[in-house]
Amino acid sequence: xxxxxxxxxxxxxxxLLEGDPCNIIENEFVKPGKGQAFNRVRLKxxxxxxxxxxxxxxxxxxxxxxxxxxxMEYLYTDGEYYHFMKTDGSYEQLAADRAAVEDCVQWLKETxxxxxxxxxxxPIAVAPANFVELEVTETDPGLKGDTASGGTKPATLSTGxxxxxxxxxxxxxxxxxxxxxxxxxxRVKS
Amino acid sequence: MPDVYLASIEAVTAAGTRYLQTSxxxxxxxxxxxxxQPVFEIARVFRDAEQGRQHNSEFSLLEWYRPHxxxxxxxxETLALLAVxxxxxxxxxxxxxxxxxxxxxxxxxxxxxxxxxxxxHQQGVAEHIADHGDSASRADxxxxxxxxxxxxxxxxxxxxxxxxxxxxxxARVNEEDLAERSEVFVGGTELANGYAELxxxxxxxxxxxxxxxxxxxxxxxxxxxxxxxxxxxxxxxPTSGIALGVDRLLMHVVGANAIEQVIAFPDSHC
Numbered sequence: 001x002x003x004x005x006x007x008x009x010x011x012x013x014x015x016l017l018e019g020d021p022c023n024i025i026e027n028e029f030v031k032p033g034k035g036q037a038f039n040r041v042r043l044k045x046x047x048x049x050x051x052x053x054x055x056x057x058x059x060x061x062x063x064x065x066x067x068x069x070x071x072m073e074y075l076y077t078d079g080e081y082y083h084f085m086k087t088d089g090s091y092e093q094l095a096a097d098r099a100a101v102e103d104c105v106q107w108l109k110e111t112x113x114x115x116x117x118x119x120x121x122x123p124i125a126v127a128p129a130n131f132v133e134l135e136v137t138e139t140d141p142g143l144k145g146d147t148a149s150g151g152t153k154p155a156t157l158s159t160g161x162x163x164x165x166x167x168x169x170x171x172x173x174x175x176x177x178x179x180x181x182x183x184x185x186x187r188v189k190s
Numbered sequence: 191m192p193d194v195y196l197a198s199i200e201a202v203t204a205a206g207t208r209y210l211q212t213s214x215x216x217x218x219x220x221x222x223x224x225x226x227q228p229v230f231e232i233a234r235v236f237r238d239a240e241q242g243r244q245h246n247s248e249f250s251l252l253e254w255y256r257p258h259x260x261x262x263x264x265x266x267e268t269l270a271l272l273a274v275x276x277x278x279x280x281x282x283x284x285x286x287x288x289x290x291x292x293x294x295x296x297x298x299x300x301x302x303x304x305x306x307x308x309x310x311h312q313q314g315v316a317e318h319i320a321d322h323g324d325s326a327s328r329a330d331x332x333x334x335x336x337x338x339x340x341x342x343x344x345x346x347x348x349x350x351x352x353x354x355x356x357x358x359x360x361a362r363v364n365e366e367d368l369a370e371r372s373e374v375f376v377g378g379t380e381l382a383n384g385y386a387e388l389x390x391x392x393x394x395x396x397x398x399x400x401x402x403x404x405x406x407x408x409x410x411x412x413x414x415x416x417x418x419x420x421x422x423x424x425x426x427x428p429t430s431g432i433a434l435g436v437d438r439l440l441m442h443v444v445g446a447n448a449i450e451q452v453i454a455f456p457d458s459h460c
Contacts, residue, residue, distance in 0.1 A: 007239060029242025032337030033373065033380050034357050035330045036195055037240065038318035055317040058239060 005061040006039040014046075014067035017054070021046045021065035021119040029058070046117060047124050049103065065119060072116045074108050082108065084116055084123070096123035104128045106161035107179045128179045133188050134158050135174050142167025152184075193359060194326045194404045197238035198413070199247070209413075210236035213433060214253050215360065216419045219387070222255050222429060223422035230254035232436060241457045243448050244379060248457075250436040257427040261386040264430040265349055265372050268382055271434075272347065276443050277376055281347040287368070289340050289350065290332075298332060298354055299367055306331045313339060326404035329356045341378055348375040360394065361385035374434075376442050384432030391423040 004015060009027035016022070022043040031037040037058040044051050046067060056062075072084035072094070081095040082105070096116065100123045101108065107128040108114070117125040139155035152164040155175070163177055165184045174188040198209035211217070214233035221229050232252050240247050256264050269281050290298045294309060301309065303323065310316035310331040315338045319330045332354055344350075351372040353361075358369035362385070370386035388394055398415045405412055440452045450456040 007241065029240075029245060030338075031240055031242065031245055032333045032341075033383070034193060034195070034359075035333030035337065036319060057318045057320070 002064040003061040004064055006041075006056050006058050009039065009041060014065040015043070015062040016065045017043060017045075017052070017062060020048070021067050021124065022052070023067070025051065031058075046119065047099075049125070066121075067117060067119050069115050069117050072114055074110060074112050074114050076110055077108075082126070084114065084126070087113065094118070094123055096126055100124050101126045104179065106159055107132050107134075107177070109134060109159055130179060131176055131185065132179055133174050133176050134161065136165070136169060136171050139165065139169065139171055141170065194329075194401055194408065194410065197240075197410070199236045199238045212237050213251060215431070215433070216416055218253060218255055218431070219419060219426060220422040222257065222427070223425035226257060226427050228254065228256050244438060244441075246437065246449050246453055246456045249449070249453070251433045252436050253431065253433040255387075255429050255431040257429045259430050261351075261370055261372055261384055261430045264384055264432055265351075265374065268374055268384065268432055268434065269347065269349075272374070272376070272381075272439070275439060277347060277439075279346045281349050281374075282344075283349050283351070284344075285352045286336070286350055286354065287352060290336065293340050294335070303328055310334050315339065320408070322404070322407045324404055324407065325356045325400065326408075329354070332357065341375065341380070344375045344378050346377070349373070350375065358388075358397075359385070360388050360397075362388050372432075376439075379438060379442070380435075381438050381442070382432055382434040384430060387426065387429045387431050389423055389426050389428065391420045394423060395420055 004013060009024050011024055011026060013024045014021060015024060022045050024041060024043050026042040028040040029037065030040055039056045039058060040053065041056060042051060042053050071087050073087050075083040075085055077083065081097060082101045084094050084096060086092045094116065104126050109132060112132060113129050115127045116123050134157040136155045137158050140153055142153060151167060153167055154162050155165040155169060156162050163175070163182060163184050165175055169175060169187060176185040176188050177183065178185055196212050198212055201208045201210055211233070213235050214231045218229050218231060230253065232250060234248060235251050236248050238247060287297060306328060307316065307321055313335060315334040316331060319327070319334060321327045349372055352368040353371040355363045355367045355369055358371060361369045361371040363369050372384045373380055374382040395415065402412045437449050437452050441449060444452065446452050450458065
């Protein structure tokens with residue numbers, strides 16, 4: 001596989017570090033006045049989700065990681081694997097394990113669009129769309145005038161996610177949620 | 191010893207391989223030797239593989255030489271120039287030794303090579319350094335400690351003087367084993383670098399030779415010794431000289447946080 005040297009490091013570049021595929025977040029070239037230059041690099045480990053900060057001598061290189069992202073549709077889960085299908089017309093299906101969907105499993109609704117990250121053709125991470133519309137399956141009826149809780153109450157959605165919603169939201173209604181913050185946006189009229 | 195880590199860009203010419211200048215120093219010193227008059231230049235200089243928030247491989251240096259002026263006097267003149275450009279905060283004056291001592295509770299001259307390497311590793315700044323056991327490696331460790339742990343804490347306008355002998359480059363070294371070298375920092379960024387100029391050609395030749403040996407150890411290109419500069423050196427009057435990064439000064443004046451913002455066609459856009 002190709003290698004990249006420090007002066008080719010860019011935000012978004014996918015490289016292998018200690019055997020794990022990583023996404024470069026930031027590459028800072030540091031040249032002290034008289035000394036050897038180095039690069040301070042922040043990387044996100046695509047397998048574990050952790051952010052690493054590492055120092056590399058200028059000119060050092062890392063192996064490129066075969067990482068690609070695809071738009072896919074979530075199909076279903078058989079309990080162990082989560083199945084997705086490419087939406088590029090190929091109908092190709094892929095199975096992701098629990099680890100890959102850990103961060104977003106609470107937002108996965110069948111037929112919803114997701115971005116799946118593949119490393120050497122295996123799914124390692126899944127990102128839901130920025131906004132999802134999910135049905136409320138459980139919540140207390142909101143009592144008018146009840147402002148003790150700040151005007152919101154918890155609601156469980158069809159995927160199991162629990163979100164704070166306004167008091168007027170009832171079971172059966174569909175709400176729009178920002179998956180990045182877990183916050184209620186608005187009610188969706190059907 | 192001249193900067194081991196400055197990489198010159200090669201130019202292929204009909205007359206053979208030449209190098210783009212990394213600084214106008216040698217040329218200006220030769221003029222100084224011939225005419226004995228103060229001289230300045232705003233020069234385009236070129237340093238390979240230097241690209242970052244404060245680096246562009248092509249940049250501009252304002253460099254000038256003042257015969258018969260001491261380095262402290264030249265530093266004052268530089269501060270006056272900065273004030274004209276809108277950088278008028280009062281300067282704080284420091285010595286390298288004192289700053290190092292405040293940070294690490296030791297005089298850097300008392301540290302052996304091993305002890306210095308140990309300190310740098312302990313402070314977590316030596317990860318990128320390959321130790322060759324020579325003067326250049328000593329300079330590397332000192333530089334890593336100073337630039338990563340001390341420089342960022344210098345606020346406003348700061349002048350640091352009396353650098354370690356191993357970082358003298360073309361400056362004189364005094365009896366206390368300190369280089370007569372001063373640097374001006376603005377907001378933690380190195381803006382200018384000045385010397386009480388070395389006029390001893392034998393000493394300078396020896397520094398060039400050492401520098402080439404260090405480069406060879408590191409697999410870097412050996413640079414031909416500039417014989418015309420060495421021949422001119424003894425003809426130079428006692429002089430102080432300084433080089434100031436014009437682009438970085440501009441960055442400070444307009445509040446840019448990347449050098450690309452003050453260069454029309456930086457490395458990434460040329």
